[in-house]
Amino acid sequence: MAKKLVMIGNGMAGIRTIEEILKINRNLYEITIFGKEPHPNYNRIQLSTVLQGDTTINDIILNDLAWYEENGIQLYTGEEVIQINPERKVVISDIGRETPYDELILATGSVPFILPIPGADKHGVTGFRDIQDCETMIETSKKYKKAVVIGGGLLGLEAARGLLNLGMEVDVVHLLEHLMEKQLDETASKMLEKELAAQGMNFLMKTETAEIIGSERVEGIRFKDGSETKADLVVMAVGIVPNVRLAKDGGLYVNRGIVVDDYMQTSIPGVYAVGECAEHREITYGLVAPLYEQGKVLAEHICGIPTKRYEGSVTGTQLKVSDVDLYSAGEIFEDNTTKAVKVHNEFDGIYKKVLIRDNRIVGIVLYGNTSDSSRLYRMMIKQEDIQSMTNFAFLQAEGGNAENNDVASMPDDELVCGCNGVTKGTIVEAIKTQGLTSVAEVGGCTNAGRSCGRCKPLISNILEYTLGDEFDKTAPKETLCTCTTLSRDEVVAEIREKGLTNVKEVMNVLGWKQEEGCTKCRPALNYYLGMIYPEYKDDRDSRLVNEKMHANIQKDGTYTVVPRMYGGVTNAEDLKKIAEVAEKYNVPLLKLTGGQRIALMGIKKDELPDIWEELGMPSGYAYGKTLRTVKTCVGAKFCRYGTQDSMGLGIELEKRFERLDTPHKVKMGVSACPRNCAESGIKDVGIVGIDGGWEIYVGGNGGTDLKAADLLTTVKTEEEVYTLVGAYLQYYRETAAYLERTSKWLERVGLEHVKEVLSDKSFVKDLNERINKTLERYSEPWKDAIEDKEIRDRYYTTRKVTLPIQ
Ligand SMILES: Cc1cc2nc3c(=O)[nH]c(=O)nc-3n(C[C@H](O)[C@H](O)[C@H](O)COP(=O)(O)OP(=O)(O)OC[C@H]3O[C@@H](n4cnc5c(N)ncnc54)[C@H](O)[C@@H]3O)c2cc1C
Ligand SMILES: NC(=O)c1ccc[n+]([C@@H]2O[C@H](COP(=O)([O-])OP(=O)(O)OC[C@H]3O[C@@H](n4cnc5c(N)ncnc54)[C@H](O)[C@@H]3O)[C@@H](O)[C@H]2O)c1
Ligand code: SF4
Numbered sequence: 001m002a003k004k005l006v007m008i009g010n011g012m013a014g015i016r017t018i019e020e021i022l023k024i025n026r027n028l029y030e031i032t033i034f035g036k037e038p039h040p041n042y043n044r045i046q047l048s049t050v051l052q053g054d055t056t057i058n059d060i061i062l063n064d065l066a067w068y069e070e071n072g073i074q075l076y077t078g079e080e081v082i083q084i085n086p087e088r089k090v091v092i093s094d095i096g097r098e099t100p101y102d103e104l105i106l107a108t109g110s111v112p113f114i115l116p117i118p119g120a121d122k123h124g125v126t127g128f129r130d131i132q133d134c135e136t137m138i139e140t141s142k143k144y145k146k147a148v149v150i151g152g153g154l155l156g157l158e159a160a161r162g163l164l165n166l167g168m169e170v171d172v173v174h175l176l177e178h179l180m181e182k183q184l185d186e187t188a189s190k191m192l193e194k195e196l197a198a199q200g201m202n203f204l205m206k207t208e209t210a211e212i213i214g215s216e217r218v219e220g221i222r223f224k225d226g227s228e229t230k231a232d233l234v235v236m237a238v239g240i241v242p243n244v245r246l247a248k249d250g251g252l253y254v255n256r257g258i259v260v261d262d263y264m265q266t267s268i269p270g271v272y273a274v275g276e277c278a279e280h281r282e283i284t285y286g287l288v289a290p291l292y293e294q295g296k297v298l299a300e301h302i303c304g305i306p307t308k309r310y311e312g313s314v315t316g317t318q319l320k321v322s323d324v325d326l327y328s329a330g331e332i333f334e335d336n337t338t339k340a341v342k343v344h345n346e347f348d349g350i351y352k353k354v355l356i357r358d359n360r361i362v363g364i365v366l367y368g369n370t371s372d373s374s375r376l377y378r379m380m381i382k383q384e385d386i387q388s389m390t391n392f393a394f395l396q397a398e399g400g401n402a403e404n405n406d407v408a409s410m411p412d413d414e415l416v417c418g419c420n421g422v423t424k425g426t427i428v429e430a431i432k433t434q435g436l437t438s439v440a441e442v443g444g445c446t447n448a449g450r451s452c453g454r455c456k457p458l459i460s461n462i463l464e465y466t467l468g469d470e471f472d473k474t475a476p477k478e479t480l481c482t483c484t485t486l487s488r489d490e491v492v493a494e495i496r497e498k499g500l501t502n503v504k505e506v507m508n509v510l511g512w513k514q515e516e517g518c519t520k521c522r523p524a525l526n527y528y529l530g531m532i533y534p535e536y537k538d539d540r541d542s543r544l545v546n547e548k549m550h551a552n553i554q555k556d557g558t559y560t561v562v563p564r565m566y567g568g569v570t571n572a573e574d575l576k577k578i579a580e581v582a583e584k585y586n587v588p589l590l591k592l593t594g595g596q597r598i599a600l601m602g603i604k605k606d607e608l609p610d611i612w613e614e615l616g617m618p619s620g621y622a623y624g625k626t627l628r629t630v631k632t633c634v635g636a637k638f639c640r641y642g643t644q645d646s647m648g649l650g651i652e653l654e655k656r657f658e659r660l661d662t663p664h665k666v667k668m669g670v671s672a673c674p675r676n677c678a679e680s681g682i683k684d685v686g687i688v689g690i691d692g693g694w695e696i697y698v699g700g701n702g703g704t705d706l707k708a709a710d711l712l713t714t715v716k717t718e719e720e721v722y723t724l725v726g727a728y729l730q731y732y733r734e735t736a737a738y739l740e741r742t743s744k745w746l747e748r749v750g751l752e753h754v755k756e757v758l759s760d761k762s763f764v765k766d767l768n769e770r771i772n773k774t775l776e777r778y779s780e781p782w783k784d785a786i787e788d789k790e791i792r793d794r795y796y797t798t799r800k801v802t803l804p805i806q
């Protein structure tokens with residue numbers, strides 16, 4: 001039986017360690033992860049970029065919930081472990097969940113250091129560490145004007161740049177004379193200050209904060225010298241403290257961090273620590289590169305394969321602020337044992353300093369042009385003897401520009417991605433052997449570029465250099481995902497041509513780079529196979545997690561159940577059943593949805609089949625890439641304006657097309673007159689009653705990409721509506737890319753083109769035949785889960801014993 005591995009902390013270092021473990025052996029451990037934050041693993045580094053408005057929270061998710069599900073990992077988000085008991089080998093969470101382990105990894109990261117001064121607990125005072133802090137700052141900027149960032153280090157300056165972008169006035173309060181004093185010498189620091197002041201930051205240097213003033217909310221800051229500044233928001237960025245309380249209480253040996261040996265083992269056998277919370281040879285790290293190195297060693301160690309010891313890291317830093325190019329690694333200040341080689345081009349704003357001791361590089365500070373950084377860093381790490389080199393050879397005043405020539409002259413062992421420790425040689429090898437053609441594919445294969453993203457332009461140059469004419473920067477081929485070099489159309493054509501019939505076979509025959517595929521290609525392949533073969537047997541495990549479970553997974557790991565109410569019409573009997581189930585199972589929330597039905601929210605996985613059985617209603621597929629709802633108005637039956645039976649038509653449409661797999665979700669609306677109470681104008685398919693017939697609208701979208709639907713045609717009878725909607729849906733199924741909404745698809749293929757296709761009566765007939773044949777293959781999924789014990793055990797039974805303590 002697999003051993004139980006529990007990890008506390010769902011952050012960057014912890015999850016990288018799990019990724020490394022899965023790479024070595026997917027079956028060695030039954031893995032449980034606790035994360036205090038209510039999110040799956042995300043790229044914390046990119047919070048600065050989110051704050052600066054260059055990306056969104058959604059874009060920085062590194063591993064979504066489906067990843068955990070697919071790898072059989074039990075994830076508890078929004079749940080804090082409050083006690084570890086190494087004697088009984090259990091951890092206990094804040095809701096009393098007791099989870100046993102054979103091996104335990106602490107990956108609890110750090111917490112922001114909050115200055116212990118009066119007023120630090122007022123509203124409007126925040127650290128900058130997680131999504132919540134980031135959202136607080138963004139929200140505050142909508143209402144308030146003046147921000148003060150305390151701390152002129154990496155974090156403070158990135159926060160300050162973000163707040164400027166959000167339209168706030170920003171003071172940066174710094175204790176010392178120079179910004180980023182841990183990374184920059186005086187000259188570079190002054191150059192940085194000048195640039196940032198020109199960008200709009202107001203610096204209060206050599207200033208010590210005494211108190212935060214205001215009533216409940218911060219109104220200003222008072223300094224030690226008695227002066228004050230106004231503040232609506234205060235961001236404390238004065239350093240971080242390893243998060244060690246849990247370890248300390250659990251009896252582990254803790255100094256500044258949790259003390260570990262060269263295999264990341266703590267003072268208690270079977271308990272490990274990795275990441276910012278760990279202290280190795282008296283050092284705690286605050287950058288991902290060393291943490292990833294630790295994770296690799298730990299993974300190899302606990303998987304029992306030979307591994308090198310972790311012997312510590314020399315880190316390099318960059319600042320993620322636009323128009324600032326700086327790099328620093330190793331020592332920064334000269335002393336009587338070092339010699340410095342410097343280039344200072346004041347005209348172009350370039351400053352470079354390399355510190356040398358005993359003919360070896362021991363420190364690098366670059367400002368204004370950092371293209372020498374990887375080369376110098378490699379020379380420093382390898383302790384190359386630089387005696388024979390001229391200054392010019394390792395410090396070019398203009399800096400090399402990272403064009404192809406430089407890529408060509410880069411040695412294979414030169415580091416390209418500092419965060420992930422990936423060299424040029426590794427990337428070139430992956431491009432050649434795996435047929436990679438894009439930066440994203442290189443990231444998928446080697447991890448390069450997956451953290452701060454600074455190395456992406458260089459990766460792009462390496463692709464160009466390696467692929468020559470085959471690499472087209474401006475129009476990278478849209479491949480299905482990084483597992484293949486084939487596009488959607490090529491994959492579909494190959495499936496048809498070679499008669500491939502299941503997901504595994506497609507991946508094998510078409511030379512997938514990752515044997516198991518990924519969360520992007522597996523559901524897509526399952527969809528394409530189902531689209532091509534009407535009698536296709538669905539591969540449930542290839543589906544996205546909500547579809548696999550036939551319920552929507554929510555952020556706290558519970559599920560939502562939405563029974564079908566055809567056309568938004570219900571009756572007393574169904575309402576009674578819903579009420580009884582809600583009472584019996586203490587359903588925390590009943591919510592009327594926008595699709596005219598009732599959602600039962602907050603349901604535990606194990607309860608799903610019983611609830612479905614007791615409801616006895618079909619699934620509303622509120623989770624699926626399929627027909628979701630047909631919203632209807634009351635129409636001619638009750639409304640005095642109604643000319644048509646909208647409810648009757650809507651119910652019939654929903655009954656005909658429910659459960660059909662489509663590239664993305666499809667929503668319909670039927671209104672019985674142009675007043676459009678069912679919002680038919682923003683649906684994928686919207687029907688509007690007019691005197692003597694119906695108008696059919698297509699390609700509307702009421703979601704993120706708001707779009708009004710276009711009139712496809714006008715028909716006289718309901719039968720014509722069914723035929724045209726059937727043909728339209730099937731044409732969309734056959735020609736759209738998986739996850740392409742009808743609005744985007746229609747924009748791409750053109751309304752006129754679709755009108756022309758649907759004017760061909762014999763083609764419309766063929767399309768209907770194919771869709772009807774496909775519809776025959778579906779059965780009611782909730783019924784299957786009730787009746788089939790195997791399905792119930794496999795998908796709806798919590799696999800481990802986790803007894804709550806009393
Ligand atoms: C805005 C910002 C920008 C940054 N930029 C860079 C950069 O450019 N380059 C770079 O190298 N580094 C950067 N860093 C630092 C980098 O993000 C961290 O070094 C890295 O995230 C640390 O990883 P970790 O897994 O040790 O900790 P974290 O990523 O902090 O993960 C720890 C997780 O454990 C959870 N946790 C703690 N205690 C418990 C508990 N008892 N129970 C359950 N869960 C718990 C926490 O909630 C947290 O989610 C940046 C950091 C920030 C905040
Ligand atoms: N680009 C990057 O690599 C990046 C970006 C953001 C964060 N980080 C990491 O996140 C962590 C936190 O960053 P950080 O900048 O908070 O930590 P830090 O320790 O690097 O810098 C804190 C800064 O605050 C100053 N300071 C301390 N007390 C002060 C006071 N009372 N008033 C004014 N200034 C004061 C210090 O002099 C120092 O410059 C670090 O580990 C950092 O490496 C890295
Ligand atoms: S769309 Fe017309 S028929 Fe339907 S409810 Fe509104 S007003 Fe009445």
Ligand code: FES
Nearest residue numbers: 417419451452453
């Ligand atoms: S250098 Fe940060 S992701 Fe490559």
